[in-house]
Amino acid sequence: MAAPRKQSPGLEKDFVDDLNLPVSARIANLLERAILEGRYPPGQRLREVELAERLGVSRTPLREAFYTLETRGLLQIQPRRGAFVKSVTVEEMEELLTVRVALDGLAAGLAAEKADAADIEELKRVHEAQRAAFRQGDDSAFHALGQEFHNLIYATAGNPKLNSIYRSLSVDLALYPVADILLPGETEKSLEDHGELLAAIDARDSSKAHDIAERHIGRIKAHLKANLPAEAKPG
Numbered sequence: 200m201a202a203p204r205k206q207s208p209g210l211e212k213d214f215v216d217d218l219n220l221p222v223s224a225r226i227a228n229l230l231e232r233a234i235l236e237g238r239y240p241p242g243q244r245l246r247e248v249e250l251a252e253r254l255g256v257s258r259t260p261l262r263e264a265f266y267t268l269e270t271r272g273l274l275q276i277q278p279r280r281g282a283f284v285k286s287v288t289v290e291e292m293e294e295l296l297t298v299r300v301a302l303d304g305l306a307a308g309l310a311a312e313k314a315d316a317a318d319i320e321e322l323k324r325v326h327e328a329q330r331a332a333f334r335q336g337d338d339s340a341f342h343a344l345g346q347e348f349h350n351l352i353y354a355t356a357g358n359p360k361l362n363s364i365y366r367s368l369s370v371d372l373a374l375y376p377v378a379d380i381l382l383p384g385e386t387e388k389s390l391e392d393h394g395e396l397l398a399a400i401d402a403r404d405s406s407k408a409h410d411i412a413e414r415h416i417g418r419i420k421a422h423l424k425a426n427l428p429a430e431a432k433p434g
Contacts, residue, residue, distance in 0.1 A: 222256055223263035227271075229254075230264060234273050234284055235373045241286040245274070272370045287374045289423075295368050296420035300413050302365055303349070307396060307412035309356035311405040318355045319401050325351060326397050333390055341386065346373075348393055352400070352412075385422060389415065 220228075230250075233239055245265065251258050265282040268274040274282045287295075310318070329344035346369075353362045392415040399408035 221260070223260035223267065226254065226256065226261055226264035227267040230268060231271065231273055234268075235370075239284045241284050241374050243284045244280075245282045245284070247281070272367070273374070285371075285374055287371050291371065292423060293420065295371055296416060296423065298368060299365075299372070300416045300420065302361065302368070303352075303416045304409040304413035306353045306356040306358075306361060306365065307400065308405040308409035309358060309361075310352045311400045311403050311408040313357045314355050314400050314403070318351070319397075322348065322351055322355075322397050322400065326393055329390060329393065333386065338386075345389065345393070352396075355400075385418075388418070392418075 230239075230245070239245065247258050247261055251261050254261075265274055265276060269276050269282075273285055275285050276282050314322075325344055325348045329341055329348065332338075332340035332344055353365045356362070392411060396408060396411045396415065399411055
């Protein structure tokens with residue numbers, strides 16, 4: 200007998216009614232969060248009947264939610280096959296990180312120019328929480344807090360267009376298992392980079408913040424290329 204399919208834990212619990220949103224929007228937001236948290240890995244099919252039963256909804260709003268998630272870049276809908284969590288290739292990941300090198304440098308430089316005391320305190324809070332996650336060996340919390348740290352820098356930069364571009368790239372980056380290609384010691388180096396970046400922003404040193412941010416993302420890109428199987432590396 201076939202083994203039962205593994206279900207995403209806590210999905211029903213997270214489906215909280217919000218009368219300000221239509222059902223399809225609530226489903227889309229719920230599934231987006233589940234995908235970005237890794238509950239549904241890249242390439243996995245989302246089964247309409249199963250999800251409709253679990254959430255207690257009809258298939259019509261569920262399909263509408265699937266189309267919404269396709270426009271957000273999270274799903275790929277294949278005719279007569281269904282909806283699948285989008286996969287990101289090695290080549291696409293390299294392209295994304297090339298863009299991120301430039302964008303993160305710009306965002307960090309702007310953040311150093313525009314950060315106020317409240318921004319600095321929030322960055323310090325997240326950085327300390329990430330340090331605690333590192334000491335406790337909590338990889339999931341560590342990477343989530345790292346993402347929050349970068350989100351705060353882009354928000355502090357105060358440029359809505361820049362933040363919008365970053366958000367669109369972050370979806371694809373979240374779909375690629377970056378943790379799988381990090382070398383031993385890289386986690387600690389990333390934490391050190393964040394500390395240096397925070398210090399530069401706190402000192403309002405725009406040029407230094409720019410350079411640290413570029414170096415940080417550039418090293419991740421270099422490690423990605425160095426640790427791919429030879430046959431997977433782009434020519």
